[in-house]
Amino acid sequence: MAFISSGYDPKEPMKNRISDIGPRKYDDFYPPVIAANKGKWLYHEYLQPGVLVHVAESGDKVFTVRCGGARLMSTIHIREICEIADKHCGGHLRFTTRNNIEFMVDEESKVQPLIKDLESRKFAGGSFKFPVGGTGAGITNIVHTQGWIHCHTPATDASGPVKAVMDELFDDFKDHRMPAHLRVSLACCLNMCGAVHCSDIAILGYHRKPPMLDHEYLDKMCEIPLAIAACPTAAIKPSKVEVGGQKLNSVSVKNERCMFCGNCYTMCPAMPLADKEGDGIVIMAGGKVSNRISAPKFSKVVVAFLPNEAPRWESTCKCIKQIVEAYAADARKYERLGEWAERIGWERFFEKCELEFTHHLIDDFRDPAYFTWRQTTQFKF
């Protein structure tokens, strides 16, 4: 298509430039019942998985229907969301912090028609467009990252594994059978964008080979001291190399000190490390962010490596299902996965989830590693 100007004049880029206006104020978009009762809510209930009702002091009620979203969406899909909101909710809707979509109505009679409408919509391939669920003690949406769609440092894909895992866990999206919330997150490299370090189950992209060095370009493209400082294990040092008879500034990597974090590639484009066979997935478990009963926890590595198996990541799905089922069967009510594992002991966690314990799982990063070893005789055979 030919170029169509928005009115911006590239010859005078600062003319009529509007900046620092921030986002639109949230209350511009409140449904009337939310605006009228803001700060005056008395209590709430789950009517069924995916449906909440909040009751205000005035007696007003707002019914919220939550449905899954793929997070990565086309404008056509957004328009369909808007069309549903226009039809049922007076044009109002919201997205949750886990990228689910919430439609709000002010009368109970409007709830079932809305659910029926949402559940009736499917993509041509057969997937639900708006599956209702994601509330209470179930498994809600997976917080995830960019993966092979858009990022340059990933060790795995994001949207692909998330779709595969949510297919596997779909029944729990629409159910409340878990002992407590079970949050699943994914990050495609250990930058850990999102919530993998604090989720009940986390899927994490992982490399297993040191970076390759493009000596010819390294000094031109990179600020060498930054690449050196990016390394958490000090495996990188400056060096001079000879390429085609020319002495060039570059770096050298001590491979036995490298743990393949990829931080140096983030800082220096001449140090790529992605590798088809080397890259894969690490599974972590037991994190949480809430303060309920126990303090927030970091998730811990429980599976050191699973291969990338595009497009369905079978072994990742199987492993997660295994952990979910063991937790659902054994944990007490209100017990998050991390609380359960700590109560029964991690040796029992590995036994119940039928996971193999390997030396990779033993912390060896600096002084704090010591505190993760067991300095007691208290353990179970």
Add this chain to the structure above:
Amino acid sequence: MPSVDFMGKTFTVDEDGFIDSYDNWCEEWVQWVKQQEGIDELTEEHTKVIQVLQEYYEKNGIAPMVRVLSKVTGFKLKHIYELFPSGPGKGACKMAGLPKPTGCV
């Protein structure tokens, strides 16, 4: 990588318009970036920022942190943006011929 011909010189640039190597920087490059960045007139202040960046890069191998650039030049960040509308990274570093900023930018 694409190249640009400007004032009788040829520069190799990446897709964001950063020069391929600091060694290929020259006065013509400044004029080229000036035109690309929508800067009307190169003042002494522009030159000072570029000079500080280049001296720092030659000495230390990295671009200075924004606070360092501010302190050495005496220009507040706001003023640096007035000089280089794209900012110290995309504007000034590009004009000074430094490598493209990396990391989560």
